[in-house]
Amino acid sequence: MYKAVIFDLDGTLLDTSAGVLKSVDYTIDKMGYSPLENEVKRTFIGPPIKKSLMKQYGLSEEEADRATEIFRDRYKNHDLFLAKAYDGIYDLLKALRANGYKIGVATLKREDYAIEILEHFNIAEHCDVICGSDFASKMTKKDVLMRCESLMGLAFSKEGILIGDTTSDAVGAFEAGVDFMAVTFGFGFRTDGDVKEHPHVFTADTVEDIRAFFGI
Known part of the structure; x- marks a missing residue:
């Protein structure tokens, strides 16, 4: 068939949960956002990180782009292979x-x-x-x-x-x-x-x- x-x-x-969640925590701390419950953070695994950040924190497009770059840099250089x-x-x-x-x-x-x-x-x-x-x-x-x-x-x-x-x-x-x-x-x-x-x-x-x- x-x-x-x-x-x-x-x-x-x-x-890929270990690496994604570690980078999410890093981004939240770096941007000064309020912490999220683990179950909420797990919803970040899979969808585009920018959309997840905008959904959870009500970010503007510009701020979401800035937070996304922080996440990407951390994920690619430190956490990708976790x-x-x-x-x-x-x-x-x-x-x-x-x-x-x-x-x-x-x-x-x-x-x-x-x-x-x-x-x-x-x-x-x-x-x-x-x-x-x-x-x-x-x-x-x-x-x-x-x-x-x-x-x-x-x-x-x-x-x-x-x-x-x-x-x-x-x-x-x-x-x-x-x-x-x-x-x-x-x-x-x-x-x-x-x-x-x-x-x-x-x-x-x-x-x-x-x-x-x-x-x-």
């Missing part, structure tokens, strides 16, 4: 390739960061295409996903499936006309019940569940 499997990055391929691959991810990627699937990554993480971290963790070598957000964080998940599909040479949206862990992933897939698989081991969805309001073909609680879905 599917020719390509497209993964979100944060919370799907890699647990991450780990989820158990079974490497075996899953190898099995997908062995069974003829193309593999893509569609993330709202800035594209240069996405490529760098995936190369560091030896995931990039399993991927045909890696697509991330633009420097100005203006791209939506739909934008990134459709670009990824185009670069992978998919003729129809239904030739690919997006695997992700958040509402942003589910909405992006729906808007792009792409089937969606939710995972509950990341940062957004916790149970199948969390996903029920979004169109999806499957909910995976573990990486092994993803393998079972594809029969590999």
Whole structure:
């Protein structure tokens, strides 16, 4: 049915929470903002950092840009590689390739960061295409996903499936006309019940569940 499997990055391929949260704390302290509860800070993982900062602190565009640059400098130079691959991810990627699937990554993480971290963790070598957000964080998940599909040479949206862990992933897939698989081991969805309001073909609680879905 599917020719390509497209993964979100944060919370799907890699647990990037340690690095992102450390950089969020640094940015909040540097800018003199009030501290946030841990559960609120976890919502910063995945979406563009600028949008999260504007949402939580009601920042102007100019101030959000300044805070975003502080975050990016800290994250890129100190915290980018504070991450780990989820158990079974490497075996899953190898099995997908062995069974003829193309593999893509569609993330709202800035594209240069996405490529760098995936190369560091030896995931990039399993991927045909890696697509991330633009420097100005203006791209939506739909934008990134459709670009990824185009670069992978998919003729129809239904030739690919997006695997992700958040509402942003589910909405992006729906808007792009792409089937969606939710995972509950990341940062957004916790149970199948969390996903029920979004169109999806499957909910995976573990990486092994993803393998079972594809029969590999």
